[in-house]
Amino acid sequence: MLNPETFKMNTFMYSVKRNYHYKFSLTSILVLVFWAITSFAQAQDTLKTASALGDATAGQALFEANCQSCHAATDEVVVGPGLKDILKRRTIEWLIPWVKNSQKVIKSGDPYAVALFEKYNKAVMNSFEGLKDDEIKSIFAYVEAYKPPVSAGGQTTGEAGQPTGTAESGTSNYFTLLLGILVVVLVLILAVLVLLMSVLNRFLQQREGDLSNADKEVLNQKFNVFSVLQSRAFLWGITIIFVVVVVKSGFDGLVGIGMQQGYAPTQPIAFSHKLHAGQYEIDCGYCHTGVYKGKSATIPSANICMNCHNAIKRESPEIKKIYAALENDKPIEWVRVHNLPDLAYFNHAQHTNVAGLACEKCHGEIKEMEVVAQRAPLTMGWCINCHRQTVVEHAAKNPYYDRLMEYHAKHGKSQMTVENIGGLECSKCHY
Numbered sequence: 080m081l082n083p084e085t086f087k088m089n090t091f092m093y094s095v096k097r098n099y100h101y102k103f104s105l106t107s108i109l110v111l112v113f114w115a116i117t118s119f120a121q122a123q124d125t126l127k128t129a130s131a132l133g134d135a136t137a138g139q140a141l142f143e144a145n146c147q148s149c150h151a152a153t154d155e156v157v158v159g160p161g162l163k164d165i166l167k168r169r170t171i172e173w174l175i176p177w178v179k180n181s182q183k184v185i186k187s188g189d190p191y192a193v194a195l196f197e198k199y200n201k202a203v204m205n206s207f208e209g210l211k212d213d214e215i216k217s218i219f220a221y222v223e224a225y226k227p228p229v230s231a232g233g234q235t236t237g238e239a240g241q242p243t244g245t246a247e248s249g250t251s252n253y254f255t256l257l258l259g260i261l262v263v264v265l266v267l268i269l270a271v272l273v274l275l276m277s278v279l280n281r282f283l284q285q286r287e288g289d290l291s292n293a294d295k296e297v298l299n300q301k302f303n304v305f306s307v308l309q310s311r312a313f314l315w316g317i318t319i320i321f322v323v324v325v326v327k328s329g330f331d332g333l334v335g336i337g338m339q340q341g342y343a344p345t346q347p348i349a350f351s352h353k354l355h356a357g358q359y360e361i362d363c364g365y366c367h368t369g370v371y372k373g374k375s376a377t378i379p380s381a382n383i384c385m386n387c388h389n390a391i392k393r394e395s396p397e398i399k400k401i402y403a404a405l406e407n408d409k410p411i412e413w414v415r416v417h418n419l420p421d422l423a424y425f426n427h428a429q430h431t432n433v434a435g436l437a438c439e440k441c442h443g444e445i446k447e448m449e450v451v452a453q454r455a456p457l458t459m460g461w462c463i464n465c466h467r468q469t470v471v472e473h474a475a476k477n478p479y480y481d482r483l484m485e486y487h488a489k490h491g492k493s494q495m496t497v498e499n500i501g502g503l504e505c506s507k508c509h510y
Contacts, residue, residue, distance in 0.1 A: 133216040133220045134217045134220065135221040135224045137214075138214075138217035138220045138221030138222070141214055142218050142221050145207060145210070145218075146162075149204070152222045153225070153227065155392075155395055156394035157395070158199075158202065158390075158391065158392075159199055159202065160195070160199070162219075162222045166223060174215070175212055178215050178218075179206060179210065181196075182204075182206070261319065262320065265316045265320070268312075339418075340453055340454070341452060342452060342453045343450050343452035344414040345414070346413055347400065347412055348411060348413075352445050352446065353449050357446035357447060363445075370438070371431050374425070376427050381405050381410070382405075416452070417441075417453055417457065422509060423459075423509065424508050424509070434471075435472070442454065442455070443455065462508070466503055467496060467502075469496060470495065471495045471497065471500065483495060483499075483500060
């Protein structure tokens with residue numbers, strides 16, 4: 080039997096260790112409390128400032144109706160300067176007459192107003208003399224309280240929902256992260272086991288005199304790495320890693336043929352469909368020129384972007400990427416989100432023009448997406464079910480379908496689905 084006294088910790092060392100942990104814990108708590116108080120005080124100051132100015136909710140509606148086309152609530156330059164921290168640069172008493180009639184303030188000789196006018200190429204700001212003082216205050220209350228929203232995909236977004244940050248997305252990245260964590264954990268466990276065996280070996284050698292003959296025989300067996308590699312725990316760990324790798328490889332294979340529901344990659348330029356298609360109601364066909372008349376919807380070129388952005392948000396870092404693409408005569412390398420395997424044929428015009436389907440039928444609520452993600456599975460079964468359930472409603476526009484409707488009516492069928500007109504024939508999609 081081992082002497083129990085050998086397992087007792089030295090009183091002095093125990094005391095030092097206990098005091099160290101106590102002081103460390105106390106310091107950590109004090110730091111956290113100080114941080115919480117500071118953050119709370121800053122938040123209270125912001126709320127007090129916004130409250131003193133007016134209703135930020137009402138100010139948001141006024142800002143979007145009157146200011147958003149030329150200014151951002153962030154520090155981003157649109158046509159005019161960004162309004163972030165504007166109350167640190169100018170007082171509200173100065174801003175009210177500026178908003179109502181900026182040219183009048185400039186003509187008065189105000190140095191700041193004149194310098195601002197010169198800096199932005201003497202662009203004349205619209206006058207808003209119809210706005211009341213309280214309404215202008217509420218606009219700046221909204222600007223003061225504004226926080227960039229965060230999209231569902233994890234991206235920090237800027238003014239009007241324009242994505243500004245980048246984030247890893249997609250389930251494939253999740254599996255990669257999970258696999259990496261698992262490997263690191265197993266390596267650490269192995270390292271701890273090796274270290275523990277080494278420490279125990281040394282300790283037992285020092286206490287060899289107190290050991291029984293059986294324990295001495297065990298001690299004399301030198302520690303061997305191969306014994307660890309042959310242990311049950313290690314073999315189970317290798318098996319788990321193998322299964323995870325196989326599952327991930329299979330998932331990646333499915334992604335390669337289009338089964339990637341929820342896929343939302345980071346694009347080379349932060350483009351918000353919610354802003355363009357939603358708020359400004361730009362038709363899908365304006366950018367995706369083939370969506371109503373061709374097999375492919377097509378990816379918009381930089382020239383289409385420049386129809387608007389040759390004058391709007393010229394100083395934005397994201398818009399500058401478009402200029403760089405044009406100057407270098409290189410296309411923007413957009414990452415494709417929706418992708419069908421080569422063995423499947425799909426025609427956009429047949430669905431959008433002839434069938435009259437809305438883009439949201441397959442792509443989801445695009446007008447609400449900051450970052451486009453694949454909403455539908457786009458599998459063969461999903462397409463077949465749609466063909467079985469979708470009723471042909473645009474027969475009156477095409478004499479061919481009129482004759483088919485008459486044929487089905489003669490056979491006692493009041494409705495005609497896509498299935499009834501060959502929508503489930505193999506050669507319809509595979510040829």
